Amino acid sequence: xxxxxxxxxxxxxxxxxxxxxxxxxxxxxxxxxxxxxxxxxxxxxxxxxxxxxxxxxxxxxxxxxxxxxxxxxxxxxxxxxxxxxxxxxxxxxxxxxxxxxxxxxxxxxxxxxxxxxxxxxxxxxxxxxxxxxxxxxxxxxxxxxxxxxxxxxxxxxxxxxxxxxxxxxxxxxxxxxxxxxxxxxxxxxxxxxxxxxxxxxxxxxxxxxxxxxxxxxxxxxxxxxxxxxxxxxxxxxxxxxxxxxxxxxxxxxxxxxxxxxxxxxxxxxxxxxxxxxxxxxxxxxxxxxxxxxxxxxxxxxxxxxxxxxxxxxxxxxxxxxxxxxxxxxxxxxxxxxxxxxxxxxxxxxxxxxxxxxxxxxxxxxxxxxxxxxxxxxxxxxxxxxxxxxxxxxxxxxxxxxxxxxxxxxxxxxxxxxxxxxxxxxxxxxxxxxxxxxxxx
Amino acid sequence: xxxxxxxxxxxxxxxxxxxxxxxxxxxxxxxxxxxxxxxxxxxxxxxxxxxxxxxxxxxxxxxxxxxxxxxxxxxxxxxxxxxxxxxxxxxxxxxxxxxxxxxxxxxxxxxxxxxxxxxxxxxxxxxxxxxxxxxxxxxxxxxxxxxxxxxxxxxxxxxxxxxxxxxxxxxxxxxxxxxxxxxxxxxxxxxxxxxxxxxxxxxxxxxxxxxxxxxxxxxxxxxxxxxxxxxxxxxxxxxxxxxxxxxxxxxxxxxxxxxxxxxxxxxxxxxxxxxxxxxxxxxxxxxxxxxxxxxxxxxxxxxxxxxxxxxxxxxxxxxxxxxxxxxxxxxxxxxxxxxxxxxxxxxxxxxxxxxxxxxxxxxxxxxxxxxxxxxxxxxxxxxxxxxxxxxxxxxxxxxxxxxxxxxxxxxxxxxxxxxxxxx
Numbered sequence: 001x002x003x004x005x006x007x008x009x010x011x012x013x014x015x016x017x018x019x020x021x022x023x024x025x026x027x028x029x030x031x032x033x034x035x036x037x038x039x040x041x042x043x044x045x046x047x048x049x050x051x052x053x054x055x056x057x058x059x060x061x062x063x064x065x066x067x068x069x070x071x072x073x074x075x076x077x078x079x080x081x082x083x084x085x086x087x088x089x090x091x092x093x094x095x096x097x098x099x100x101x102x103x104x105x106x107x108x109x110x111x112x113x114x115x116x117x118x119x120x121x122x123x124x125x126x127x128x129x130x131x132x133x134x135x136x137x138x139x140x141x142x143x144x145x146x147x148x149x150x151x152x153x154x155x156x157x158x159x160x161x162x163x164x165x166x167x168x169x170x171x172x173x174x175x176x177x178x179x180x181x182x183x184x185x186x187x188x189x190x191x192x193x194x195x196x197x198x199x200x201x202x203x204x205x206x207x208x209x210x211x212x213x214x215x216x217x218x219x220x221x222x223x224x225x226x227x228x229x230x231x232x233x234x235x236x237x238x239x240x241x242x243x244x245x246x247x248x249x250x251x252x253x254x255x256x257x258x259x260x261x262x263x264x265x266x267x268x269x270x271x272x273x274x275x276x277x278x279x280x281x282x283x284x285x286x287x288x289x290x291x292x293x294x295x296x297x298x299x300x301x302x303x304x305x306x307x308x309x310x311x312x313x314x315x316x317x318x319x320x321x322x323x324x325x326x327x328x329x330x331x332x333x334x335x336x337x338x339x340x341x342x343x344x345x346x347x348x349x350x351x352x353x354x355x356x357x358x359x360x361x362x363x364x365x366x367x368x369x370x371x372x373x374x375x376x377x378x379x380x381x382x383x384x385x386x387x388x389x390x391x392x393x394x395x396x397x398x399x400x401x402x403x404x405x406x407x408x409x410x411x412x413x414x415x416x417x418x419x420x421x422x423x424x425x426x427x428x429x430x431x432x433x434x435x436x437x438x439x440x
Numbered sequence: 441x442x443x444x445x446x447x448x449x450x451x452x453x454x455x456x457x458x459x460x461x462x463x464x465x466x467x468x469x470x471x472x473x474x475x476x477x478x479x480x481x482x483x484x485x486x487x488x489x490x491x492x493x494x495x496x497x498x499x500x501x502x503x504x505x506x507x508x509x510x511x512x513x514x515x516x517x518x519x520x521x522x523x524x525x526x527x528x529x530x531x532x533x534x535x536x537x538x539x540x541x542x543x544x545x546x547x548x549x550x551x552x553x554x555x556x557x558x559x560x561x562x563x564x565x566x567x568x569x570x571x572x573x574x575x576x577x578x579x580x581x582x583x584x585x586x587x588x589x590x591x592x593x594x595x596x597x598x599x600x601x602x603x604x605x606x607x608x609x610x611x612x613x614x615x616x617x618x619x620x621x622x623x624x625x626x627x628x629x630x631x632x633x634x635x636x637x638x639x640x641x642x643x644x645x646x647x648x649x650x651x652x653x654x655x656x657x658x659x660x661x662x663x664x665x666x667x668x669x670x671x672x673x674x675x676x677x678x679x680x681x682x683x684x685x686x687x688x689x690x691x692x693x694x695x696x697x698x699x700x701x702x703x704x705x706x707x708x709x710x711x712x713x714x715x716x717x718x719x720x721x722x723x724x725x726x727x728x729x730x731x732x733x734x735x736x737x738x739x740x741x742x743x744x745x746x747x748x749x750x751x752x753x754x755x756x757x758x759x760x761x762x763x764x765x766x767x768x769x770x771x772x773x774x775x776x777x778x779x780x781x782x783x784x785x786x787x788x789x790x791x792x793x794x795x796x797x798x799x800x801x802x803x804x805x806x807x808x809x810x811x812x813x814x815x816x817x818x819x820x821x822x823x824x825x826x827x828x829x830x831x832x833x834x835x836x837x838x839x840x841x842x843x844x845x846x847x848x849x850x851x852x853x854x855x856x857x858x859x860x861x862x863x
Contacts, residue, residue: 070473
């Protein structure tokens with residue numbers, strides 16, 4: 001039994017012959033090559049081959065049981081089923097096995113780079129050359145390259161269940177992380193892309209220059225006005241969206257969901273976007289999700305769910321059931337979560353604001369009784385002209401941040417870290433506080 | 441891969457995760473994974489990790505010729521029956537029913553990890569780590585985050601139900617009767633013996649890790665060795681022969697042993713926490729601290745344990761010497777920002793100290809401060825050393841490993857204290 005397809009079928013048949021009423025088998029096979037180089041050090045390479053199988057087994061009633069095995073044979077699959085069968089007793093609560101899908105459409109977003117086999121050590125050397133050239137051309141001669149890490153992954157996903165679902169897909173992912181420092185400051189600039197030719201080291205270095213310059217040269221901004229227009233860059237606003245993303249999962253409270261936010265605000269989760277690293281044709285339970293408005297025209301419309309949480313809430317799964325590498329039980333996770341862009345160029349936001357601050361980097365400093373405290377680095381602007389770098393602190397909560405959004409731009413960028421979060425530029429009005437801090 | 445300068449790790453990892461919550465939802469997850477991590481060290485710098493069905497399959501892949509018997513690992517598994525776990529711990533569930541939190545979840549973990557370290561010319565070394573743990577999570581009314589109370593052991597899967605019930609009850613009563621209090625300036629905070637050392641693990645232990653030092657993320661440099669970096673009340677050790685927690689882990693994950701466990705002696709830095717790779721790069725003498733979560737991960741220099749050695753004071757003296765401050769008894773998660781020299785931590789069972797006596801309950805609070813200002817503000821170290829309750833773990837670069845900490849009661853001046861945010 002060599003192929004994952006055979007292993008998956010073996011899981012279904014062994015589970016049913018052990019006595020379970022329904023079985024779901026999930027297989028994940030990942031080949032990953034990593035390259036890492038620091039100046040003056042030899043290139044470090046790592047290759048990993050993972051072949052993991054997860055089963056979720058249902059009694060007639062009661063919660064499902066699960067197991068995870070590495071590269072299993074028939075004997076180990078049989079033994080795992082016997083183990084979970086003999087160490088547990090079913091209870092009488094109804095379960096959700098009837099909600100496991102029986103089929104899935106074969107349509108898929110574009111998420112596989114067929115040229116992945118041609119990307120190798122030579123490609124990494126070329127990437128390193130591009131990075132070195134860009135640094136030489138940099139206006140900041142003191143900037144140092146600390147490390148470049150590059151990886152390519154080929155992931156094959158298999159899903160089958162006792163309801164005759166049997167499907168699979170292939171996905172590629174390239175990660176490039178460039179670590180640079182200028183004086184005491186250090187930044188990791190990361191890009192994750194589905195296709196190799198979508199990686200742009202030159203653009204990453206431009207971002208690094210801006211960030212390091214604002215980190216290094218920013219003076220503390222004095223509070224001079226009661227109201228400060230702040231434009232958050234896509235990177236900064238995606239950071240906020242990610243920090244607050246739990247509110248769009250199962251546990252959003254009712255009061256919070258009833259508030260009317262600015263009508264220009266739309267927050268979407270969409271697993272079907274071409275070329276995005278968060279995209280999948282279906283989730284880890286075989287449910288095809290599609291585009292979902294979590295906030296539509298300023299009103300909360302839904303949260304993301306998997307089959308289990310949807311069953312509890314008496315709704316349908318939104319197709320967001322994904323497994324962590326440690327568990328056979330999916331939990332609701334985002335695919336591509338983003339704030340929907342408008343038609344306005346960022347220049348329009350600056351015109352509207354007249355004078356304010358463009359925030360390029362955010363760091364969460366603390367969460368305390370007064371909210372989330374962020375440390376913000378960016379540039380002052382006036383009459384559409386960028387001026388000196390500045391640094392300031394502000395406090396906010398998701399509720400307050402969303403309520404203070406004035407305008408949203410059209411230029412969207414995504415940042416991948418566990419899930420893909422994206423945002424355009426966002427203009428927000430902040431107020432000053434007596435403790436030398438801004439509040440949104 | 442045929443190379444003399446190599447290290448190979450063969451692993452078998454199996455166990456059970458079982459949870460039940462206040463809505464009677466149960467999750468039972470059995471896992472069994474095997475694999476090999478092969479590393480060619482300098483000058484090659486390559487590695488590969490391969491998943492296997494059984495550790496014996498590693499023989500065909502090994503660089504080094506070893507006998508099949510050397511790859512033999514325990515076949516017998518620790519059985520874990522969910523119904524028995526519920527029956528054995530029924531008093532905890534009764535207590536939860538009586539305390540009526542908004543929601544609760546109890547998690548049981550049972551894990552057996554076996555590792556073989558193979559290096560050319562050296563007899564294969566076997567490490568074994570068995571662990572059983574219980575974690576009780578509670579969310580009270582008007583609270584956003586969960587309070588966690590747990591206990592873990594490498595020797596027994598039986599838990600101290602009375603101890604756990606008393607801790608849960610104390611925390612719930614603290615939160616229900618807590619008096620909101622605003623601290624306008626930095627105050628002394630007394631960290632209870634045992635788990636309080638997780639703060640030293642985070643703010644000082646990680647600063648001593650060689651990869652952070654090599655990448656200049658840590659404020660520490662190798663030049664600090666031999667100099668005073670913290671208050672002279674502080675002596676830190678990375679191993680303790682009396683502690684049985686890592687008793688069957690005789691070497692690190694590249695087959696090395698740390699020669700001397702003392703990291704900081706009376707405030708003076710003696711050594712760093714390093715693996716072989718960073719030992720060479722930083723030109724230091726110590727290694728023996730290489731760890732991986734499992735065979736599929738890249739090795740990192742990290743702590744197994746961190747103990748604050750006992751001082752000379754009675755714990756009561758620390759409280760009596762504090763006219764206005766905080767006593768911290770249960771600890772939650774925290775975060776360290778090396779680049780800004782800052783950190784914050786949740787305290788889940790905090791009490792106000794007034795005129796040298798513990799007075800009002802404060803519920804959950806957050807303490808924060810400047811790393812080195814705080815480390816130099818360790819004012820008193822008591823003589824009541826205790827190990828943690830066995831549930832400490834550490835996440836670094838996405839890898840989670842069990843760690844051990846221990847300390848006596850410690851008084852730190854100059855910490856900012858705020859209440860928890862509940863939006």
